[in-house]
Amino acid sequence: MNNKAQKTFDMIPSFLSAPVGDLEDLTPGQVAIAGYFCDNLERPAAGQRYLARQMRYASQSEIALANTIDLGDVNVFPLDPSKHLKAVVSQCAAVLQTGARMILVGGDPSGLKALGLAARKVMETDVPIVSLTGDPIKNQPIILSVDLQELAGNWISQSRSIAGFSPAEMVTQIGATQGQIIAAAVFGLAPALDARGNMETQVALMILKALATRLKVGTN
Secondary structure (H helix, E strand, C coil), X not given: CCHHHHHHHCCCCCHHHXXXXXXXXXXXXXXXXXXXXXXXXXXXXXXXHHHHHHHHHHHHHCCCCCCEEEEEECCCCCCCHXXXXXXXXXXXXXXXXXXXXXXXXXXXXXXXXXXXXXXXXXXXXXXCEEECCCCCCCCCEEEEEEEHHHECHHHCCCCCCCCXXXXXXXXXHHHHCCCEEEEEEEECCCCXXXXXXXXXXXXXXXXXXXXXHHXXXXXX
């Protein structure tokens, strides 16, 4: 990306204040974060697609993490599920083929499914999807699923349950996840678009920061 283009993009809020770039800017081991603007395909709930946008706004005071890049949003076609899945899988696979590690932010769990298919395409074998409460898998690549609906009800405005993780517990679980994490998805939150959404967006941002930090480590 040339200097003029970078200066323009620097004026736009980005995930964790990371520099904005594209595929040609990626290097092996880098953490690439992309937004997923889709919430009507799997466990649909209106508003989940806004998570990436709200987290970028909330990132303006963040100090950028080293070796992290904001790729913008993946192209989506939610009204054409077949075209949509193929497009998202192709884009995620292109990221993973660079050797970068990818985090998909926002939307419904269909993004996690696409990441799984993309990883299988690149690795030429199934890559296990592991939740924060799942059994550890050592010595092989994994995809980490971070479902924000697993947060306790007092932390999110549209919770389905009072019980759940505190943000600190979820951050601890992320840091302790074993295995070689090559990709992750953080999803399931429909942040309120007024002052009520500030707390839950900040919580999601804290979790994203922990996730990016863990992916930078690679194998744990």
